[in-house]
Amino acid sequence: MHRWSQLFIPTLREAPADAEVASHKYLIRAGYIRQLAAGLYSYLFLGQRAILRITAIVREEMNRIGQEFYLPALHPREVWEASGRWSVMGDNMFRLKDRGGRDLCLGMTHEEIMTEIARKELRSYKQLPQIWYQIQSKFRDEPRPKSGLIRVRQFTMKDSYSFDIDAAGLDVSYQKHYETYRRIFDRCGLKYAVVEAHSGAMGGSQSHEFMVMSDAGEDMVASCSKCGYAANLEKATSQLAPAEDLPGDGKPEEVHTPGMKTIEEVAKFLGVSPTQKIKTLAYMQVEADPKAPGGKKTRPVIVLLRGDHSLNEAKLTTVLGGKEFRPMQADEIERVFRSPAGYLGPVKLPASSGGGDIGSHTQKLLLDSLPLLFADTALKGRKNLITGANKENYHLRNVTPGRDFYPTEWIDLRNASAEEGCPNCGHPLEVGKAMEIGHIFKLGYKYSKSMGATVLDKDGKEVAPIMGSYGIGIERILTSAIEQNNDQDGFWLSRSIAPFDVVITPTNVNEGSLLQTAEHIARQLEGIGLSVLLDDRDERPGVKFKDADLVGIPFRINVGKKVTEGKVEVVTRSTRQSQDANIPEIEGHFRQLTQS
Template sequence: MHRWSKLFVPTLREAPADAEVASHKFLLRSGYVRQLGAGIYSYLFMGQRSINKIIAIVREEMNTIGQEFLLPGIMPSEIWEQSGRWTSMGQNMFRLQDRKGAWLCLGMTHEEVMTDIARKELRSYKQLPQIWYQIQTKYRDEPRPKAGLLRVRQFIMKDSYSFDLDAASLDESYNKHDQAYRNIFTRSGLQFVAVEADSGAMGGSQSQEFMVYTDAGEDLIASCASCGYAANMEKATSRLSAVTEMEPTGDGLPELVHTPGKAAIADVAEFFQISPASDIKTVAYMAARLSDTGKGKETVWEPVVVFLRGDHFVNETKLMGLVKAGELRPMNGEELEKYFHGPAGYLGPVGLTPVKSVNEPGLKVIADLGLENRKNMAGGANKLDYHFRNVTPGRDFSWTLLADIRNVAEGEGCPECGSPLKVAKAVEVGHIFKLGDRYTESMGARVLDPNGKEVTPIMGCYGIGIERILTASIEQNNDANGFWLPRAIAPFDVVVTVTNISDASLLAAGTEIAEKLEAAGFDVLLDDRDERAGVKFKDADLVGIPFRVNVGKKIAEGKVELVTRASALSVDLEIAELLPALVVASETK
């Protein structure tokens, strides 16, 4: 049992003005955390107590499927150079030099170290599979830290890595994580959804995110209430409704039309009296790809042009995965001139000569699936103030790839069942990912298979953001006065509030009740502070404790009040009824 009078819980009436999302406000107001710098926080007593409970749940579940390690937080650059990520991590990686001038980085993820251990220690298929995890502070030089603990420069992560001989075994490691993660989030009391996620850019084959819906989230999830389909925007697809095509003109072949000043999609649609869905949108990029030049890997910028329906938007993560690009930027005027011979606003597909494969150097053209089987569309003519009509994809222009590279929009058909999709904001709390041989291959991990043949083991990587469980829970469980956490992750299960400690009998009764609850297995905070009852109630409502027991005047009749924070319902109970009532209430919660 803890006595509030002895604790440091610096609650605040107001949150700083820059705190916008609920978790940011309440983590500060409740004295859970204090900010030290941009994206850098200190966890105080109440915050750390909650974090410790979350870590205990994560550790317990992870111990059922894997082995706990603890890897270094600082790492020599060499292993990152071997994997190729010393360069590709860019400015997100904190780098430093030691006193001898050697380059180190701060750990933002640990594929390299785990693979280094694997390549030195694993020799035979008999040593596989392995699942190795750790719970550790990660550092990332986030460009725009904000939203309290949601976007920070250091955070605690449970990261794990699996090594398997073959795909079937990796499936098992992946599925074990899927189940362990569901157990963890369920035990933490989160309302979560598992969604399909993109795995392209990392070279992986399957990936799933665990998301919690909240407007404070920065990810978008498309989901279907009918069939349960859910995917993040980088992965989500949809069925499109049929579009009424334009009537062809003349011989039905592309016809040059003077469209002075009609550069925007909306203007073109109005000009032709068509829906934007019948105009072809052109988006021209330069993509940075890692290319083997013979003398080492080098970043090469290559042209990538996307065509899609005028009412659709490019999903750049999908695009980067498809063309294996680490980075995208818009083409500049000179590049547009070079590849289109035309100006922005009048770019179009007719007349381009795309390469046949995304691996070939040269102009890559990606057509979105929404253009498949369409005809008689409008599109820029690569000539100032001119568009074509009667443009039929496939007949009038070709592509390197026809693929899904657009953002799904709310109301489009679910890819599984056709019902309208919902799109909503969410925050990611976990991610599981099949990596394949991305690291084992580049870093030279080899084992002998049962036939004595050297093979490259394949990997999975899996992460949970420890603080994300706390912040997501606060986002899901708050009102104007504060927040409430599920018992499993709350710093205390119950606060016993003595309304007036100058009444010695009240304090004695409160202390006895607190001790009794503690002895029964509850984690109890006794509010024995010399403060007015109103102050104590306000603080108790603020700091995330799911239950409050008020010990006040009614003690004369042998009664206390049990308040459930989530529902704000209170009930007067005989002291003898309190413990059973709390047991029932905390089990149903």
């Protein structure tokens, strides 16, 4: 039996001034966590109990499909260089040197380490499939940690990795994780959606995210209420209504636009719609290269969008093979393209041009030095558009893509927006904030081939195993549950992840009969497998009730005046409903209550 008077549960009446989202406020107020530094938190007694219960669910479900490992958090540079990600991860990776000057990093994820084990240990297709997982701390040097446990610099992740002999095997491993994740999140009492997702620096051919819709989330999800389509905005596409082209004689013509630089200014000045303009964005691709000046090699990248559209940076990252990029400075634009920054356009720009499928052609061009010019597919087939003339105070009209300039590639690069058509059925899309709680990837051969992991197939031929990677944010489960289940007085968790099932509150511990009755009930409920917190503090009933409402425990038993009638009051935190229960029947009452 746990007695509140003997525990460290430092509840607060007010939230810290910098706490903005509900989960951050209540985790602090309920005494679950305390901040050590930006993005670094200590888990106190209640917080750690909740985390351990979540972890137990994750471990139990993962043990049904995989084997648990425990890998180092400190990694040598060499394994990350072997995969090509040492430079790709950029400033998000914590990097350090040992006393011998050797480069190390703190693990953000463990694809490289698991693949290294597979490379050294797996020899034959007969050893496949394999699913290996761990529950381990991860580290990310977040530039702006915020929202409590939602965006931090150290966090706990369940990460697992599958190795299969072929794509059909990967399909099975992927589906196993998909079903396992659903069981985990169902058991944790979460309402969630599964959406198509961007693979990012992980690479791979297919990816899904498990999302909790919440204003505290930092992701945006586009969804269709008619057919069920759902995708992270980083991945989402949409159908566009036809846009009207301007009349023109088919020849680009300069038009004077004094001082007009923005899409809106030029459109208003010329009396046209932003849909009839080309937006030209200039970026610099950056990658590590010890032979280049400053250790970094750069390459200009031009992105062309319809004037009313915005760039989806995740899609551009995919096109660039995961390489970093940044906006070009005005002086760089003038030096590279000989154009004032506000008047840049694609006509007569020095750039790699061509066509064909993204992948073969573009991957070859990534080795060249000419600027890359990517045009969004919404511009394909358009005529007589307006764009910058690469000349101060001038724009061009009557510009037609594919005639007056030739993109390196046509590719979907824009953000989908609310009310645009669903890509599957055309119904208007809805867009809302969401929080990622899990992510599954089909990695393909990205890591096994780059790191030289091979097995012998049934014909005795060396082949690379095909891989999957799968992650769950342990703290994200806790924060999501709080975001979904809170009111002005606190929050409530499902029994499966709450630190205790029941808090028993004798209204006056100085009345011996009340405390004795509370202790008797606690022993009875523990006897049927419930975890019980007895609030035996010498405090006013109102203080105890407020704390009980605050700390996330799903049921409260008030032991007060009705004890003389052989009754106690049972309160369900999620609904605020209360009912009297006969003390001799309390076990049966809770058996029924916890099964409903």
